[in-house]
Amino acid sequence: MNMDPSFFQPRLTALRPSAPWHRFHLDLPLLSGLALLAVLAMVVLYSASGQNLDVLLRQAVRLLLAAGVMILVAQINPRYFQSYSPVLYLVGVLLLAGVLAMGKISMGAQRWLDLGIVRFQPSEFTKLSTPMMIAWYLAQDSPPRLRQLVFAGILILIPTLLIAKQPDLGTAVLVASAGIAVMFLGEIPWSYLLGLIAVGGGLLPLAWHFMHGYQRDRVLTFLNPEADPLGRGYHIIQSKIAIGSGGLYGKGWLHGTQVHLEFLPESSTDFIFAVLAEEFGLLGCLGLLAIYLFILGRSLYIVVQAQDRYSRFLGGALTLTFFVYVFVNIGMVVGILPVVGVPLPLVSYGGTSMVTLLAGFGVLMSIQTHRRRLAS
Amino acid sequence: MSRPFIFRDNFQENRLFLNRIVISIICMALATLALVLRLIYLQVVGHDLYTSLSRDNQVKISPLAPPRGLIFDRNGEVLADNIATYSLEIIPEQVPDMNATLDKLKALLSLSDDEIARFQAQRSQRRSFESVPLRLELSEEEMARFAVKMPYFPGVEIHTRLIRTYPYGYLTAHVVGYVGRIGEGELQSLDPGQYRGVYHIGKSGIEKSYETVLHGRTGHEEYETNVQGRAIRVLGAMEPWPGADLYLSLDVRLQKIALDALGEYTGAVAAIEPVTGKVLALASKPSFDPNPFIHGIDKDSYEALQGHPDRPLYDRALRGLYPPGSTVKPFMALAGLTLLELNPARRIYCPGYYRLPIAEHKYRDWRKGGHGAVDLSSAVTQSCDVYFYDLAHRLGIDRMQEYMGKFGFGRRTGIDLNGEKAGLFPSQDWKRRKRKAKWFAGETLIAGIGQGYVQATPLQLARAVAILANRGGNVEPRLVDSVKAPYEVDNPYPRQGDEPLGSLDPRHWHTVVDAMIDVVHSPRGTAKGITPGLRYRIAGKTGTAQVFTVGQDQDYKKMKVKKSMRDHAWFIAFAPADDPRIAIAVIAEHGGHGGSVAAPIARAIMDKYLQERP
Missing domain, CATH: 1.20.58 (Methane Monooxygenase Hydroxylase; Chain G, domain 1)
Incomplete structure (x- = not known):
């Protein structure tokens, strides 16, 4: 049963301490994935907000602020x-x-x-x-x-x-x-x-x-949206029309009728995915999902590489939660989950959750870049 | 030995963790697959359907408002009806230039700024394709004027609507209440789905208390429209549930007799069927015409009503708080018989005043020379204050409060109307809490004759005397006798079924009821004036509620008292005395003496009610 310890930790040797991004404790693949997502989010938001540059600017400021927090968190050693x-x-x-x-x-x-x-x-x-x-x-x-x-x-x-x-x-x-x-x-x-x-x-x-009464309403409306087509069910019906009419290729950027005729409520916030689906079609949706999957994949890679139990547990949980976000929001917009008011991570307009999400990725970057080098 | 063991542990841990990560990946993959399949279903399979729904055709949903339930009296007279009227409505989405349209309409139909402001407020609360009323009641002439110009007003339509009307107007204004336009504040707290397409809501009385029942359930229609917003075909509909009809136990003829009999006096009448608690009459004078409130009463008329010295909007029967005066005496007598095991034959000498041991203050009787030696029965019949001062002193205020509470003093009657007042019967504890002061023995005496802090509404007294008529059986006053709807309706005012009084020695009831019969039928009774021609027996009690405190050495009768300073006249009664079918409380404000002013009003109502149902 005596096994060579190095058998279990061969990955450590693969670490390249000289990688330039690592000096700033940033993870390049993760950063690229997030940046790509942010760009796509801006494009969709511009359309969803009715080409409102003001909204775009405010979102950009929030994004930069959150990115600052992420970079800051990444500097802190997971042991702290x-x-x-x-x-x-x-x-x-x-x-x-x-x-x-x-x-x-x-x-x-x-x-x-x-x-x-x-x-x-x-x-x-x-x-x-x-x-x-x-x-x-x-x-x-x-x-x-x-x-x-x-x-x-x-x-x-x-x-x-x-x-x-x-x-x-x-x-x-x-x-x-x-x-x-x-x-x-x-x-x-x-x-x-x-x-x-x-x-x-x-x-x-x-x-x-x-x-609360309104929370019960949401669950009930989810189970039977047609029961309240004037109120809560209206969201789902209109969002389904927006998504479905987008088809394979979409109606084109800034050409979504559901959004611009104001049939779709909360189009900039919780229901922004429907805007993407209407204007960029199934291909756009798959593109967004691909970006999310790339970010998730990289995060899982970091988690698996992590050296201690705490980092693995925490990093893994943050990754899974990020997926839950994505799934709950899109699931709600396409009508397979109840309307619970969860924003589409890093795409929906609004700043409250953005800081938390990027701080989470800061933790993952910190885990990746603070690994102890193998004493060779 | 230990090192390899640790590594083995690590190895297992690693495997377990990786195991969990793999499971997570599988779960995420499955969830992502679900999303992708759903997207394919919507965007590829359902693409044609959703495209047609979204491109030149749009699904729209419009509410189908339920007709409001009607309100009838016990004889089937309609108290609240719906009549068809024509209203001018605007669908904002279809109006090219709203301001220009409003300006033109303003000139055509002489719209007021108020109407336009209200329209704008309602418009902001609704979706742009929902129709918003501009004027609810168009006259024939206005209809004709608009019909000619209609082609110049795209998006402006004439709708037929059912509008509330109250045929008996002031006779039922307080009880039935009225509906009015839904206020902005109300819109916030309502279920918006239920009130789409509905413009009125119960504001007072039964209309408010039974709002949920009368309203019914809003339905809706789902249809496709073309680019101009016109309906092409109906996709589906859910019919509205009409509001439930309410049948009240109220008799509108008794209402009329009550209000007529009050004559010049302001005041109130409450009449209850003791066994069932059904309210037969509930009137407050002066009253008002509720009909102008439906469309929003104009400011001047409203201020005239609001500022009137007699306060016509105020429901005296339900909310008027008066000292009950001597009408508490039968209940006090029962308290004495039950709690002190009082011998009813025991006599007390009444010199015209009462003095507490070791105190100077004289508590005077209403009859200056006194009543002489009185037993319980004659004390009730002649309304001797001194007898009840003594009784109150022996009972103490706390025991009084508890016992009187069983007859409903200081408690809400639980009638199915909003806004009822609870009245007050004081206690030491109450005074300590509310007035931050100690209770004085003299205050007990005053409370014993229904003065001082004691306050009751006419409805409360009617219920109290009905409990007495029932020989202790509880009375839960109810206006709504039955609810008729083609579906099941939850009664918002279920009965409690409590019996607060428990069983009592039947002789006690006998003693008190006999004394009350004497009030009307004995030559010494305070209400003997109403006996002539009476074909049944009434058990009653008069009362005067002091409005103005008479000084220690002044004589009330000799003072030239202005009308507004005069006492309120009370009369409570039930009849027939042996088989009570109606219990009643009457107050005539500033009427002076209960026997001569309030009692005849009660008799007029009882005559009518008992003659018709012998």
Whole structure:
């Protein structure tokens, strides 16, 4: 059973320490994929916004800001993330509680924390801090025992419930799925996993009980969009018409009628995929999916290459969550998932999630570029 | 030995992790495949269909408004009806130049700026292909004037609409209420799907309380239109559910008698069938005509109503708070019999005033010389205050509050109308909480004759006397007797079915009811004036609610009191005394004495009701 240790770590030797991008802790393939996505997003947004340069400019500024955050995060060694994970988690939960308390005072839904110059959405922060915490916790020892999994479940549940209470169901689902992704990658035995799914299924009626009226409406409309064609179902019907009429090649840039005759609501934000589908057709859609798959592929490559458990768990979870984003948004726009208000990552207009997403990619770049070189 | 073991562990870990990554990749691949298949289905298979829907034909959906449910009285008289009217409507999307169109229409039909502002507000709330009303009730002449010019107004149409009308106007204004245009604030809180194509909503009375039932369910029609927006063919429709019809227990003829009998007085009448709790009459005077409110009453008329010193918009029967005065005495007597096991034959000497032990203040009786020796029965019949001062002192305010609460004092009756007032019966705790002050013994005495802090609405007193008529059986006042709809309707006001009083010694009821019969039928009763010609027996109680406090050494009767300072006159009663079929409370504001002013009004109503249903 004595095996040569180098057998398991031959990849380390393949590392080229002199790669120029690595000096700035950036990953060129990932960066190129993201840049390509951003360019495509700008093109579609220009059409969706009714050729509004103002909107385009604001989006570009946000993008640059988020890219700055990404580069900054990439400079930090993953070991620091690891050791500060519990602190960051605690800060996230406290901020959520603070927002909720302030919401109570102002008698309404509250997601923002006003820090004077910047308004900050703590639920976005927890999208990173929650998987960090779970990764830190499960990286301690292996394989995890039932007690640890239950505790990890509780750690996920706390921020999830706080966000669901805001109420922001979409973000709550994303935070929970980031945590669950870590657990999945964190070597949960299958039997526990199946048990978890069974319990989750059992909790669904309970969740229904705690949902707000409009959230229930969304689920019901999803199950039967024709039931409310004047209200919620209208989105789905119009978005299907936009996508379907796009055909194979699309109607051409700036020529989508559904969008420009204002039949399609929220065309710049949650439903921007329908604009792409109408104007660039199936080929455009496949192109976008290809870019996403490239980014995901590169991210998974980084994760597999990672050296320690924490980096793998965290990086893997961030990658999976990114996919969930893409899938939930497109699934909603094409009418196979409920309308939950999740933006198309890095394409939809709006800045709140962009910073978080790119910060996540910053973490992945940091993982890739801070690997220890093999002492040869 | 340990090193290789660790590596083995690492190896297993690696494999497990890679295993999970592979599973993730498979899942993502499957999910992506689902998206791609869906896109192919929409963009390749469904391409022709969706292209035809999107290119020169558009799917549009227009709401089909349900007709609002009608409201009838117990004899089938229509209290709220729908009549067809013609309205001028605009589909904004089809109007080439909105401002020019509005200017031309303004000149043609003399539209007011208010109407245009309202139109603009509604337009911003609806989709551009939905029709928005500009004027709801076109006269014949306006119709004709517009019809000639119609070709010059693309996108402007005449629609037939059902509009609410209240044939009995002021007789039912407070009870039935009225509908009005949906306000901007209301639009925000409504389910927009249910109120598309609907322009009115219940604003008060039954119209408001039963809004969900009367409204029904909005349907819709899905159709294709050509480039100009004209409908080409209907793709599908869901018929609206007409609103449910409401049959009230109210009798509009009793309403008329009540309002007529009040004559010059402002005031209110509430009449209930004790056994069922059905409300037979609920009138407040002065009343108003609800019909102008439907289209939005003009400002001057509204301000005239609002600013009128007699406050016609104010529903006195439901919301008017008055000291119940001596009408509380039968209930106080029951409290004494039950809680103190009072001997009804025991006499108390009434010198015309009452004094608390070790206190100077004289609490006076309404009869200056006093009533002499009175037992419980004669104390009720002659309405002797001193007897009840003494009783109240012995009961204490907290026990009184709890017992009177069982008859509904200080509690909402639970009638199926919005905006009911709960009235007040005080307690030490209440005063500590609300007034931040200590309770004084003298205040207990005042409460014992229904004055001071005690306040009740006419409806509350009608319910209290109905409970008495039922010998303790609970009364839940209801206006809506039945709901008729071709589908199942949830009653928004289900009955609770509580029995707050429990069983009581039957002799107690007997004692109190006999005393109340004497109020009307004995020569010493305070309402003996209404007996002539009476063919059934009434059990009643008069009351005067003090508006103005008489000074310690002044004599009320000798003072030249202005009308607005005069006491309110109360009368509560039920009849026939042995088999009660109607319970009633009447208040005539500033009427002075209950026996001579309020009692005849009650009798007129009971005469009518009992004659018709012997």
